[in-house]
Amino acid sequence: MPTSLPWPGELRILLPDWMPAVVDPDRAYRTDDQKVELAIALSRENVLRGTGGPFGAAIFEAESGRLVGVGVNSVLRHNNSVLHAEMVAFMVAEARLGSYTLEIPGGPDHVLATSCEPCAMCLGGVLWSGVRRVICGAVRQDAHDLAFDEGPVFPESYDYLSARGVTFTFGVRRAEAREVMATYQRQGGPVYNG
């Protein structure tokens, strides 16, 4: 990046350094429950270790359950409003596969597990990422109860993605995902999308 311009020379995005303590990259995450369990574990660690907001996400091969990428909310840590957990997971998975889409001809389908229903930005991002399915822990109302705005998402938004072959499952381990969000609130964590 040109140094003669007044903006940063590059943007660097890192996952928190506690990641290896929480993630087993060699495990097969076969069920919906196992996939969302990991996403929630990521959200929990992000809160308990003070590295960001109460949201985690992971991307898997749909059939094998192989873990392809992870993300945690990194808005505060990186001063970057784009870095919701889902967006970080898309970027990590695509970098790993060397592809701007996870929908690779002849390749496996990919699924996103997220600790909470995606906001408007991330729902748009789902479409461009090429994941074929999204499994969510907490739902929109849970985020709203915590004073996080989820943005312009409507029933028609889901119809739109559904028409393009992306399916959604909501409320897997919802109480557990909500509890992480409540912990964040009790700790007085900042609400950056208020």
Added chain:
Amino acid sequence: MPTSLPWPGELRILLPDWMPAVVDPDRAYRTDDQKVELAIALSRENVLRGTGGPFGAAIFEAESGRLVGVGVNSVLRHNNSVLHAEMVAFMVAEARLGSYTLEIPGGPDHVLATSCEPCAMCLGGVLWSGVRRVICGAVRQDAHDLAFDEGPVFPESYDYLSARGVTFTFGVRRAEAREVMATYQRQGGPVYNG
């Protein structure tokens, strides 16, 4: 980032190296026309120099017209479906200001100029970025004519942002913005959000 996990050690995002040849960071971009002109110039250079899709964006202080950040579509160059021009501009501007929002108490309002109406992801991103106004060149239909999907954006989406104080202006220098998109199509540029 942990090296024992199988994903990339870090994500690095760079602007193209032609940026100083196109952008004057010291100029005051006072009018809507001047702001969108820069966004379109960025989209054009991105196509002509082969660094990405036909989309550019820039963020300014609303009153002074001071340039705060720029972005070009970097999806193909970085294998990253998140890196639409607007998203890059948000990240660059926020990194420069050291803030996850451009809505800083007591600070100036910020405006986003973009060569084309934002897709669903970027429209959500607008809300979280803290810009107070968006000025667009080409419109949704122009992107669709080029076979780019814009995602689930509805009249209610704009109502939602409007209720939160974000205003929109469409069609500034539209023909010029469309012409860049047509050039990309004539060159056989890949449509990554098909």
